[in-house]
Amino acid sequence: AQSVAQPEDQVNVAEGNPLTVKCTYSVSGNPYLFWYVQYPNRGLQFLLKYITGDNLVKGSYGFEAEFNKSQTSFHLKKPSALVSDSALYFCAVPNNNDMRFGAGTRLTVKP
Amino acid sequence: ETGVTQSPTHLIKTRGQQVTLRCSSQSGHNTVSWYQQALGQGPQFIFQYYREEENGRGNFPPRFSGLQFPNYSSELNVNALELDDSALYLCASSSGQVDYNSPLHFGNGTRLTVT
Numbered sequence: 001a002q003s004v005a006q007p008e009d010q011v012n013v014a015e016g017n018p019l020t021v022k023c024t025y026s027v028s029g030n031p032y033l034f035w036y037v038q039y040p041n042r043g044l045q046f047l048l049k050y051i052t053g054d055n056l057v058k059g060s061y062g063f064e065a066e067f068n069k070s071q072t073s074f075h076l077k078k079p080s081a082l083v084s085d086s087a088l089y090f091c092a093v094p095n096n097n098d099m100r101f102g103a104g105t106r107l108t109v110k111p
Numbered sequence: 112e113t114g115v116t117q118s119p120t121h122l123i124k125t126r127g128q129q130v131t132l133r134c135s136s137q138s139g140h141n142t143v144s145w146y147q148q149a150l151g152q153g154p155q156f157i158f159q160y161y162r163e164e165e166n167g168r169g170n171f172p173p174r175f176s177g178l179q180f181p182n183y184s185s186e187l188n189v190n191a192l193e194l195d196d197s198a199l200y201l202c203a204s205s206s207g208q209v210d211y212n213s214p215l216h217f218g219n220g221t222r223l224t225v226t
Contacts, residue, residue, distance in 0.1 A: 034214060036214075036215075036217075041219070041222075042219050042220075043115070043201055043203075043217030043218050043219045043220050044154070044201070044203075044215070044217045045217070046214035046215070046216070049214060090153055090154075096167060097144075097159045097166055097167030098144065098156035098159065098167060098169060099144075099154075099156065099203075099215055100156070101153035101154050101155075102153055103152060103153045104151075104152070104153050
C-alpha cells in the first residue's frame with residue numbers, strides 16, 4: 001500500500017525565515033504526492049501536487065515542494081514564513097480510491 | 112462555484128445512539144469520500160461513493176454506512192456509537208472515480224462528540 005510519513009509533529013519558525021515541513025513516501029510505481037493545509041476548525045485545503053515533471057512544484061500562498069526520488073522525500077517549503085501560515089500541514093498519497101494522509105505537522109510561525 | 116458543505120457543524124450524542132451526517136458535494140463533482148479525523152491525527156478513509164455506489168472502503172466496521180443521492184450529495188450513518196467515534200468527520204468531493212490529477216475538496220467537517 002502507498003503511504004507517507006511526516007517525521008516532525010511540530011515545526012517552529014520565526015516570521016520572515018524560511019520554513020520546511022518534511023514528508024517521506026513509500027509507493028509502488030510513479031508517485032503522486034499532495035500537500036494539504038488545515039486551519040483551526042476547518043477542513044483541509046489543497047496546496048500543491050506532484051504528478052510528473054519538474055522536481056520543484058509551486059503551489060498556493062507562496063508554498064513550493066521539492067520532489068526527491070533518491071531520498072523518497074517531498075518536503076514542503078516557503079522562502080519567507082508568515083504568521084498566518086501557522087496551521088496543520090498534511091502530506092498525502094493516493095491509494096486506490098482513498099487518499100492516505102500523514103499524521104500531520106503543526107507549523108507555528110512566531111512574530 | 113458552490114463548495115462542499117456539511118451539516119451539522121457540531122453534534123453531541125450518547126454512547127449507543129445513532130447519528131446521520133450530511134454532505135453536499137461541490138458542483139460538478141460526482142464522487143464523495145468520507146474521512147474520520149481523530150484529535151491530533153491525520154484523516155482516515157472511511158469510504159467513497161461514486162454514482163450512488165460504494166466504491167472503496169477503509170478499515171471501519173459495518174456500523175459505519177453511507178448513501179449517495181442522485182444529486183451526488185451524501186450521508187454518513189453511524190450506528191451503536193462508541194466513545195472512540197468522537198472525531199471530526201470530513202466529507203470530500205472530487206470530479207472522478209479515481210483521478211489522481213484532481214485534488215480533494217473538503218468541507219469544514221462535523222465535530223461529533225460521544226459521551
